[in-house]
Amino acid sequence: MKVQQxxxxxxxxxxxxxxxxxxxxxxxxxxxxxxxxxxHAKHLLVDCVDLQMITSSGLQVLLVTMRMAREKGGRAALxxxxxxxxxxxxxxxxxxxxxxxxxxxxxxxxxxx
Amino acid sequence: MIDTDxxxxxxxxRILVVDDEPDLEFLIVRKFRQKIKSxxxxxxxxxxxIEALEVLQKNRDVDMVLTDINMPEMDGLxxxxxxxxxxxxxxxxxxxxxGDMENIRTAMNRGAFDFLTKPIDFNDLELTIAxxxxxxxxxxxxxxxxxxxxxxxxxxxxxxxxxxxxxPHIFPETxxxxxxxxxIPAKMVGGDFYDFFALDENRFGxxxxxxSGKGIPAAFFMAIxxxxxxxxxxxxxxxxxxxxxxxxxxxxxxxxxMFVTAFYGVLDIRTGELEYCDAGHNTPxxxxxxxxxxxxxxxxxxxxxxxxxTPYDSHTIQLAPGDTLFVYTDGVTEAFDPAENLFTxxxxxxxxxxxxxxxxxxxxxxxxxxxxxxxxxRDQSDDITCLGIQYLGExx
Numbered sequence: 001m002k003v004q005q006x007x008x009x010x011x012x013x014x015x016x017x018x019x020x021x022x023x024x025x026x027x028x029x030x031x032x033x034x035x036x037x038x039x040h041a042k043h044l045l046v047d048c049v050d051l052q053m054i055t056s057s058g059l060q061v062l063l064v065t066m067r068m069a070r071e072k073g074g075r076a077a078l079x080x081x082x083x084x085x086x087x088x089x090x091x092x093x094x095x096x097x098x099x100x101x102x103x104x105x106x107x108x109x110x111x112x113x
Numbered sequence: 114m115i116d117t118d119x120x121x122x123x124x125x126x127r128i129l130v131v132d133d134e135p136d137l138e139f140l141i142v143r144k145f146r147q148k149i150k151s152x153x154x155x156x157x158x159x160x161x162x163i164e165a166l167e168v169l170q171k172n173r174d175v176d177m178v179l180t181d182i183n184m185p186e187m188d189g190l191x192x193x194x195x196x197x198x199x200x201x202x203x204x205x206x207x208x209x210x211x212g213d214m215e216n217i218r219t220a221m222n223r224g225a226f227d228f229l230t231k232p233i234d235f236n237d238l239e240l241t242i243a244x245x246x247x248x249x250x251x252x253x254x255x256x257x258x259x260x261x262x263x264x265x266x267x268x269x270x271x272x273x274x275x276x277x278x279x280x281p282h283i284f285p286e287t288x289x290x291x292x293x294x295x296x297i298p299a300k301m302v303g304g305d306f307y308d309f310f311a312l313d314e315n316r317f318g319x320x321x322x323x324x325s326g327k328g329i330p331a332a333f334f335m336a337i338x339x340x341x342x343x344x345x346x347x348x349x350x351x352x353x354x355x356x357x358x359x360x361x362x363x364x365x366x367x368x369x370x371m372f373v374t375a376f377y378g379v380l381d382i383r384t385g386e387l388e389y390c391d392a393g394h395n396t397p398x399x400x401x402x403x404x405x406x407x408x409x410x411x412x413x414x415x416x417x418x419x420x421x422x423t424p425y426d427s428h429t430i431q432l433a434p435g436d437t438l439f440v441y442t443d444g445v446t447e448a449f450d451p452a453e454n455l456f457t458x459x460x461x462x463x464x465x466x467x468x469x470x471x472x473x474x475x476x477x478x479x480x481x482x483x484x485x486x487x488x489x490x491r492d493q494s495d496d497i498t499c500l501g502i503q504y505l506g507e508x509x
Contacts, residue, residue: 022326022327022328025326055447055495056323056324056325056326056372056374056443057325057326057327059325059372060325060326060369060370060371060372061370063370063372063419064369064370067368067370091374091393091394091395091396092372092374092393092415092416093392093393093413093414093415093416094393094415094416094419096415097415097419097420
């Protein structure tokens with residue numbers, strides 16, 4: 001799967017594209033883990049603008065990456081989540097758990113300490 | 114350098130040379146003197162096909178046979194035929210007269226790996242040995258993996274049976290209610306489950322759950338969740354308290370962030386009162402006896418296993434005689450057809466609305482058959498579970 005990534009201050013922004021399912025979840029996990037290590041980022045922002053759909057395996061890996069950021073003492077959030085994925089988050093009620101933002105740069109700016 | 118000259122256990126490569134020419138043994142031993150001394154190669158010699166077979170009977174670990182074609186008693190081509198009937202893993206290389214295409218073709222047809230022509234060029238022989246041994250190694254390795262794969266498949270079959278056997282398959286039908294459920298895993302083992310149990314004389318509990326991910330990790334988490342659920346539920350707690358307790362235990366040390374979505378309902382089989390709580394699960398359908406179809410109101414909380422000590426709320430509704438509750442997992446609505454179209458919630462809704470029969474068994478069967486029609490042979494990507502429970506009314 002294609003995962004765009006960049007760092008703004010101490011925030012790693014990753015943008016997975018397409019389907020995040022059981023076959024792509026391990027790769028996404030390692031991409032984030034490696035990038036956080038390399039860039040010394042503390043916070044994580046997952047930009048979902050190009051993410052079309054997500055399965056339970058995908059949600060699981062999102063939760064794991066959020067945990068990685070928190071273990072580094074950072075914060076984690078999602079931004080630009082499209083309607084089908086919002087629906088999945090609504091059903092699972094994980095929408096109460098994730099921190100959502102509409103705007104990518106504003107979200108990244110929150111995480112600069 | 115690739116280690117092709119000794120095999121993994123450090124055993125020498127064993128080569129059987131079959132030729133009625135007495136000089137060959139001497140020439141080979143001289144040429145490969147170093148490798149024989151260092152224990153890389155070991156040569157065995159036979160003077161015709163019969164002798165060769167005898168040697169192979171005694172030495173089943175021979176890696177390669179180098180054989181001449183024309184020999185007394187049994188020639189090389191006959192030996193090749195015999196080799197194919199023996200249960201040995203080796204490759205044969207034949208030595209033929211220069212330009213003897215007919216015999217070379219016959220030999221290749223009979224399974225020879227390669228050929229050399231006379232007079233033997235020893236450098237060529239050395240290369241051929243190395244190449245042949247590499248092939249034998251790869252073959253043995255792949256057979257070994259195949260064996261392991263077969264073994265794993267057998268173990269998975271056992272796991273599948275274990276998993277099937279922990280889901281209840283005897284469906285109670287009393288005068289006041291009836292229930293039916295089915296789970297079909299996408300892989301050999303799955304992460305969905307259903308369960309049901311009597312809590313006391315009047316209250317009957319039922320649960321449908323879906324563990325995140327699939328395959329073996331999901332199956333493990335499913336087994337844990339199902340046991341935890343049953344032991345907690347049979348304490349007879351309110352559905353919300355049951356969810357709260359199950360969630361608290363699942364959230365402990367859950368580094369992999371596995372989670373479970375679950376719907377837990379308790380039907381009072383005397384009165385038709387249904388108390389329920391859902392943990393991030395797909396909303397069940399209520400199929401009313403009067404023909405109306407509606408989604409349940411959502412009451413509960415987040416998926417189980419992620420947020421410790423989070424509250425869940427429950428809700429109680431009254432079922433009328435003949436009403437059926439249909440609970441399912443997202444394997445239904447997210448079933449793909451060959452063109453990657455989802456079954457969708459809309460289609461499930463339409464299907465349930467078109468049904469007038471409220472018998473749980475026929476509703477579940479109907480949904481499974483529609484999903485399978487939709488899939489049209491495409492591999493199932495997620496486990497599919499359906500459960501129906503119908504309140505039949507107070508006994509006279």
